[in-house]
Amino acid sequence: SEQGIGLSWVYDKQLFTQAHIAQLDQHLGRVLTALCALEPTQTVALTQLPMLSAPEQEELLVTLNDTRLCYEQDVCMHERFERQAAATPDAVAVICEEVALTYRELNRRANQLAHYLKIFHGVGPDTLVGLCVERSVEMVIAILGVLKAGGAYVPMAPDYPQERLAYMIADAQLSLVL
Template identity: 35%
Template structure:
């Protein structure tokens, strides 16, 4: 240990951790290893000593593993908080640890990444769970919407209760086509990412469809998110001009004429959208999602739940697309911010 002589009080003073009686301020898990040579007992002239195991009624840490090696014999002790772990979970941890030790005893040069942490029974169970005989045909969501617009153009497709906005399939498809054609005329190409920072509205849905119709992928951004998160996604809080990114106010494009389907071939492996994680464990990470995966997920939900799939959660959530409601119902309105709070304009930007 390079800093073993550092006073513990000084470490706590400089380490920004909240202190409290229930938890240790620096760590919650502990692994201890003791190798005891000789008899392992205290030998004194005229005295006989033996080890006395004391039952503990309170755990010092969330999880602690104490390993003692005495004259070649290994003794393992696990201590845990009952409020966090079940006894069965602790027993499984012990079983996995022993399995790893047995494997290393016979093949000490095995890389850590190749160690089998599951027993034969658990591995068989996982393989059985992974067998999926059900398969869905390959397709893309845009083609399904376009087919519905052609077959039933006057059927209601989009209803936003808290704004009163209603679009049928014909209107939805035609307006999305118009915006897609405009984006393509501005130079938008396949697999480019387009940031969308908009409140829930019909304009937001049109923007998402248009971006995918143009062959690009959308990156949803919630206007309620702090500026630091929006800046991390390459679009600043109030969406000014930034280097390499063009900003478009969708509200200014409402007068563009309706158009036919762009007719671009959408490959199942083509990028559809990128969702950023919350960043609770570090910097937010972008998760890329393909058109084939999007179609497969929606097809499964339609078959499994026999419901219409309609969005009712924020666009920046990956559950936006597959969230479903019973036929004949409408999405729940998203609570609006107080009237005094300024709202960013409907804007999108792409690199």
């Protein structure tokens, strides 16, 4: 109308709070205001119209993305993992599809693999081990096992062409591929 536009929200209180609907109202208002500010012949994708307020943008883009952490520089990744496993052994460490392992179980299986790699394959410092497995819980076990044995792993995707895998094995001089 001449006085503007009116909007009345009807919503399920089991699904939404009044605060959530008020926020949705503000977001829609911001989009409609930006839409009204366009020239009559101007076209713009709806995704290009502003929906969030400046504080909301700051929260999403800056505050929530400030995930920097300082790590000890003299501790290896598998040693940090072992500390976490000792501190929270029953917490879930990894989930892949339907498979979940606690820190205790993941650490046990990685230690078992590390022992096998050391004893039966001589893996230790300066040993490269090819890791050619799908993304899985087993991949995490293999990474930790190789590191715990003292070696380093060379990631190889199983879906690489055979020629590429053969080149990687030869180039890295791998004597062992998991």
